[in-house]
Amino acid sequence: MSNAVANGLAGAGGGIIAQIITYPLQTVNTRQQTERVSKQSFANSKRLGTLVQILQVIRSDGWGGLYSGLKPSLLGTAASQGIYYFFYQVFKNKAEAIAIARRAKGRGDGTIGMFSWLLVAAFAGSLNVLLTNPIWVLVTRMQTHTQAERKIMEERKEALLKEASKNCLTGSALQDKLAELDSIKPRPYGTLQAVHEVHTESGIAGFWKGIIPTLIMVCNPSIQFMIYESSLKHMKTKRAARKQGSKNVTALEVFLLGAIAKLGATISTYPLLVVKSRLQAKQEIGGNISLRYSGTFDAITKMIKYEGLPGFYKGMSTKIVQSVFAASVLFMVKEEFVKIYMLLADKCSRVLLSSAK
Template sequence: MSNAIVNGLAGAGAGIVAQIITYPIQTVNTRQQTERIVRKDTPTATQNCNYAKGNTLLQIIQVIRSEGWGGLFSGLKPSLFGTAASQGIYYYFYQIFRNKAEAIAIARRKKGLGDGTLGMLSWLAVAALAGSLNVLLTNPIWVLVTRMQTHTQAERKIVEAKREMILKEASEINSTDLSLVQAKLSELDSIRPRPYGTLDAAREVYEEAGIRGFWKGIIPTLIMVCNPSIQFMIYESLVKRLRAKRAAVKNGSTTVTALEVFFFGALAKLGATVTTYPLLVVKSRLQAKQETGGNVALKYTGTLDAIVKMIRFEGLPAFYKGMSTKIVQSVFAASVLFMVKEELVKACTRLVDKRSKLKLNLVK
């Protein structure tokens, strides 16, 4: 079994573990990113949603109270499939490109050029190539996941818009029939979010924009390829430095422990997340259902349009909504992923070695 396949399978398995552990935080974070609260000084400021207030823990409790535990795990099934596919594809191609880059570096060393190891630019190029292929192949899955995570939030906006319309119409005609208004409001309050599964999300996306709708947010997502690139550059640099330091010690072991991998993975993801977070917010908004409570001015036609309208109507802070939540979720998930992935690779390697030795003994 090639090391590319081993790393691909290990990455998929580790990604699933990390996703299951951190998914509730991810759901709340996606809702934070896609919540649009217009500044009061803009002409389109019509309504605010209480959902965006409070810290992450309070919002998790709020989701459980209003939607049950299932609300925190909306879209988990396609997310797990997407994570397995995404991590598998990424690590498979990452290892292939890394092997080729290392072969080129060794060939250059034989010619007297370089020390035979990969530099930071090489790590960035390898991670960027693997990340671009991953994004192009798996973006439709994440569009569906985002839709499912934010469906209840979008439905709530529709109800709020209808409520405002009823109250506005009642005030404009100076209605004295309070019972009729109350009946309409009670009927509105009785509406519950309809069942919404993967096929419903896929149908909705296709009806809105056809096949190309499944690649919404592809531009900021491709730009965000620099996130794992930065992450892997930091991670590989830290591991390389630690191993070099230990190798310099006589009879020193260059093995990196699971705890050290966890710590380096956390540092790497922290740096990458802080750097690229605004793009993640734009991507989430483009992929979510474009329901803004009737405010057409806040609907986005593309990446540039989204950026301009976010600055105009919400200000720069909109690009950092939910960043603290994302840092907790992504850093912890990345740490778990790196640690589990490395342990799975070690286990697979040991298993392959044992099978090879067993075959040799049988031949003898």
């Protein structure tokens, strides 16, 4: 088994485990990112903590609400991490071969530099984004479906109250109509409904909504891997210089390095993530037209105008906890899976060689 295939399979497995563990936080964070609130409303509103919002989701949608869109998300995670780590390893192998060739010619020390790590991660990330963006559009839709339905109900209530004030409709008749609206529950919403809705709204191009900020977001894993690989290289070099025995790092050390790397990447790229989520969610969440977007530039300008800079950082504390923990678990599990895969491959090759003799 090639190390690229092993890393691809390990990345898919590690991604699934990390996704299952942290998915409720991701659901809440997506809702935080896609909630449109004007500057004035934001200043007057009471900011709720992540735990309170989790409880609100459970109260309104049940426990299943925390895992809305989990199935396509797991598919997306497996595909995304598998594709990413496969191509990352392919490009990494090529970069290492180039570095060794350069050393043979008397240039460099034979190791990959920081800029090369950025390029390797960027190429792998771009391929991953282009291939898996449709899955994440569906996941975002499913995570924010109830939120959009609630906004639609609020608009209907406002329209009913305006009509009632014009026609002097009061008393039991008005209360009955409001109660009727309150009794309407969000429609069942699965993957096929999400596919049909996206296609109806925007055609095939709708499945690549948010592709521009998502492609720019490739710098997130690029920064993450630059920090991770550079820290890992530094740790191994330092350990070898001190002659502390094995240069191998432990699972806990990988966990901590992954956390540090993801923290740096998340803080630097979070505004782009908010823009991407806004574009991929149902535009009904925006309520009035001033908070609905036709594209990336429109989203950025409207967010600056109506929400100010705080709008670009909604839910960042939740995202830091979710993404840092998920990345740490993924790195740790993935590295352990790679060891297992390569060990099994080595045993299989030995068995085949011995049987051939």
